Amino acid sequence: MDAIVANGFVAELIRQIRAQDAFGAWARKSEADLLEPYIVDREKRKTIPIIGDPDPDIIERVEMFYRAIGLAVEKRTGLIASPMLKINHEGFGRVVLLAGNLVVLSKHLRDVHRFGFETIEKLEAEGSKLTDQAVLMIERFPEVAKL
């Protein structure tokens, strides 16, 4: 897939998805297949109800996205950043990425059952942007992030 930047965020996400695949169920899946659930274009969005409960698969997917950001952050700073999610049954919530005692990223979530990106490029852009934000926060308060 041409859209995937080498060593970019999406490449990290794919590594992360494959790493979760303990039983090899996805071993034959292409990168496009693995990314497919993350891509919600206009057509697909139309088929998703406006209000809906987030199922465990989607929550796992959101967590995977933020875990990939954590790994991208670790590559650039050497510090592990791990996500914590809090999502209520209506799909509202919050996700934070923690490194040591520092909240390196905090986002409020809504409509989690519609989580996704219009294109792979937009997924890459959002992942990179959030990674940059998290790295900046660590550079600002390294002492707290190393606690």
Next chain:
Amino acid sequence: MDAIVANGFVAELIRQIRAQDAFGAWARKSEADLLEPYIVDREKRKTIPIIGDPDPDIIERVEMFYRAIGLAVEKRTGLIASPMLKINHEGFGRVVLLAGNLVVLSKHLRDVHRFGFETIEKLEAEGSKLTDQAVLMIERFPEVAKL
């Protein structure tokens, strides 16, 4: 109940439990009744299986405990500290208390289905201890806690 220290942690926890009672279901309950689920003495512990799934009531109870710590922290520092829990179906997990971009408290949890304290005094002591720790962390990094 003599064991409850005025303005202490347990008093805060009771206020917090009553505040959650939107429908007045517990209005006639005594303080002892409200605290009863938090007190797990030796006799009671014997009746709880060693391995068990934490049910939503217990998770709510753990969250309430940490929310009360957050409120106690707010009283002393003026900064809101709110909990985030991550508990897997086996009852292992982590709880953090966040103020701004600071993790003011972080604890790994295990055997959540057995969550409780032997006596009201021990509940008071643990709550006060954790509140003190969180306040110390805020005093150490006030800039991060105010972000």
